[in-house]
Amino acid sequence: MVTLPFIDNHRHKHLMQEMNKMRRKLVVGNWKMHGSHKANAELLAGIVEARPFGCDVAVCVPFPYLSETAVTLAASDVRWGAQDCSAHEQGAYTGEVSVGMLHEFGCRYVIVGHSERRAYHGETDQLVADKAKAALARGITPIVCVGETLEQREAGETEAVVKRQLSAVIHTLGHCAGEMVVAYEPVWAIGTGRTASPEQAQAVHAVLRAQLRAATARADEMQILYGGSVKPDNATVLFTQADIDGGLIGGAALKAKDFVAICRAAG
Numbered sequence: 001m002v003t004l005p006f007i008d009n010h011r012h013k014h015l016m017q018e019m020n021k022m023r024r025k026l027v028v029g030n031w032k033m034h035g036s037h038k039a040n041a042e043l044l045a046g047i048v049e050a051r052p053f054g055c056d057v058a059v060c061v062p063f064p065y066l067s068e069t070a071v072t073l074a075a076s077d078v079r080w081g082a083q084d085c086s087a088h089e090q091g092a093y094t095g096e097v098s099v100g101m102l103h104e105f106g107c108r109y110v111i112v113g114h115s116e117r118r119a120y121h122g123e124t125d126q127l128v129a130d131k132a133k134a135a136l137a138r139g140i141t142p143i144v145c146v147g148e149t150l151e152q153r154e155a156g157e158t159e160a161v162v163k164r165q166l167s168a169v170i171h172t173l174g175h176c177a178g179e180m181v182v183a184y185e186p187v188w189a190i191g192t193g194r195t196a197s198p199e200q201a202q203a204v205h206a207v208l209r210a211q212l213r214a215a216t217a218r219a220d221e222m223q224i225l226y227g228g229s230v231k232p233d234n235a236t237v238l239f240t241q242a243d244i245d246g247g248l249i250g251g252a253a254l255k256a257k258d259f260v261a262i263c264r265a266a267g
């Protein structure tokens with residue numbers, strides 16, 4: 001009979017920290033509906049100049065700017081992506097953008113299920129899951145966002161909400177679930193300057209990691225990002241938590257100096 005070594009809490013924590021070091025960090029700038037030719041050129045130049053970061057870095061830009069972003073970043077290791085995609089392959093879907101189109105622009109990532117899309121565009125858990133599936137079918141990594149509102153947190157529903165949101169995606173992706181990136185973004189922390197404490201964020205990330213472990217053997221290699229008022233001065237403490245593998249950055253991704261500082265904190 002094989003006897004397993006006794007692992008006390010201290011050793012367990014140490015092992016978890018080692019595991020965390022093995023996962024490469026990822027920092028993604030979500031520009032949301034911001035930008036102009038001039039502002040983008042300055043921002044991208046500032047990011048490219050500051051490389052290398054020692055972590056994966058990407059920017060998710062508005063659709064009209066994908067082309068110029070692809071040209072600007074082509075010779076660098078900075079990746080790019082979009083902020084949404086259609087779940088449909090092609091057809092009469094006015095205003096939608098397919099993953100095939102994103103593929104043509106060299107997108108490496110697409111954000112799906114951002115809380116702003118869930119709230120303002122009525123996106124359901126299943127639609128988000130279908131978008132993630134469509135992305136993977138074209139070799140684009142979906143960054144699947146989950147997160148609770150303040151009301152849900154105060155009602156003690158945080159765990160149930162994020163698990164329900166992630167569960168839809170896990171079931172729809174099946175054996176490909178290990179290929180997505182997950183982003184935990186508490187709605188109350190987005191654009192409010194009110195960050196989840198490192199402990200609050202880590203607690204939810206641990207729940208998500210456990211849920212992924214039950215679904216895929218790749219759970220320990222998967223990147224789970226935190227998003228919500230990440231700034232240069234709180235990035236390091238967030239990124240050193242055992243299950244936080246980088247960040248999805250909104251406001252601070254619009255200033256090269258801040259975004260670069262956050263990338264450095266991850267690297």
Ligand SMILES: O=C(CO)COP(=O)(O)O
Nearest residue numbers: 030190191228229250251
């Ligand atoms: O929504 C976010 C990233 O997707 C976070 O936005 P802020 O960093 O502006 O809070």
